[in-house]
Amino acid sequence: MWQDPIVEKLHRYREAHAKQFNYDLWAMYEDIKVKQKQYEQEGWRVVSRCASDTQEKKELPIV
Secondary structure, eight states: OOOOHHHHHHHHHHHHHHHHTTTOHHHHHHHHHHHHHHHHHTTOOOOOOOHHHHSOOOOOOOO
């Protein structure tokens, strides 16, 4: 099976980041939030999710 080198690099980066925080999702989340604030202070524009992505999805009634 062909492997995309860019995807492989992304997987290695993600694994290294997770290992750095002992696979603790909350610690990884907090790290990303700190980095996001640093980027904003440096003048980078951080894009929020679309409003439609954050709204609750309503379930259709069962007929």
